[in-house]
Amino acid sequence: MATIKEVARLAGVSVSTVSRVINESGYVEKKTKQKVLSVMRDLRFTPSSVARGLVSGKTSTIGLLIPDVSNPFFAEVARGSEDAAIEAGFTVFLCNTDWKLEREEMYLQVLKNKSVEGIVFLGNRSDESTLLKSVGDIPCVFVDRRLSKQRNYIWVDHEYGARLATEKLISIGCKRIVHISGPENSNSAKLRERGFTKTVKEHGLDNWQVVQGDFSFAGGYDAAKILLSGDNPPDGVFAGNDMMAFGFIRAANELGIRIPDEVSIIGYDDIEMAKCVSPALTTIRQPAYQMGRTAFLSLKDFASSDVVEFQPELILRNSTKA
Secondary structure (H helix, E strand, O other): OOOHHHHHHHHOOOHHHHHHHHHOOOOOOHHHHHHHHHHHHHHOOOOOHHHHHHHHOOOOEEEEEEOOOOOHHHHHHHHHHHHHHHHOOOEEEEEEOOOOHHHHHHHHHHHHHOOOOOEEEEOOOOOHHHHHHHHOOOOEEEEOOOOOOOOEEEEEOHHHHHHHHHHHHHHOOOOOEEEEOOOOOOHHHHHHHHHHHHHHHHOOOOOEEEEOOOOOHHHHHHHHHHHHOOOOOOOEEEEOOHHHHHHHHHHHHHOOOOOOOOOEEEEEEOOHHHHOOOOOOEEEEOOHHHHHHHHHHHHHHOOOOOEEEEOOEEEOOOOOOO
């Protein structure tokens, strides 16, 4: 593969002159420019975007770190960011961290090496001080995480969303309510759990419970098998996301437990499949695609502080009693 040094040697000019031709910066005599371009054609030399970026400071690339590309919610956020980026002439490096801190750290180093112009973080695990030290001066936008230091973030009021779900279950007469939470180190999962516990306590409920989940179909399925086979099965369930709600519904069907006649269930996210399962899932909607678009647009503006908050919405379907 030809290099910029070879181009300079064969054209009889300096590397800096070749660089000025490539980046169309600075003065180069017409004859010299034509000679450089001719050598580049002969060598089939194509300068990389990273190489150009080292000179111009612009690579027109961003990084997008998401925790689980198989989860439709995260995929929809990623699609929103990518669509907005492409419209603006940017390329996106999509990095799936699989909820693993070591993979997040690895991808962060890769993105820095590629001289990305910014990074969108979704569901990141690193502690704040380590994270901010690692990213340095790279502009960042955090989706679903608020940092104490001044950074851009896209936010959803998860406590309010959890309150909407819990109050709905209470309003339809549920007395034994369970919340299947998300991963322990997930910021949004903690806030949904907090909203749930605050609401049941405010309503004076005694028979409620929080069980640990992991935002996966299997997590909801396994929780349902245990809860529905016990001596005091719930009559109302608030799952921390739609995927766990789907797992719960599958297990209930296998056990012959009718939804919503015997147990009502509410999910969170309102992914596309929520309206396709049977029964169609009552859930809390957060605008995933718009969150992704907004994240990129906030990043592109390079604002020192840009906070955008979305309000969740209760979407009523058939998995809860009328």
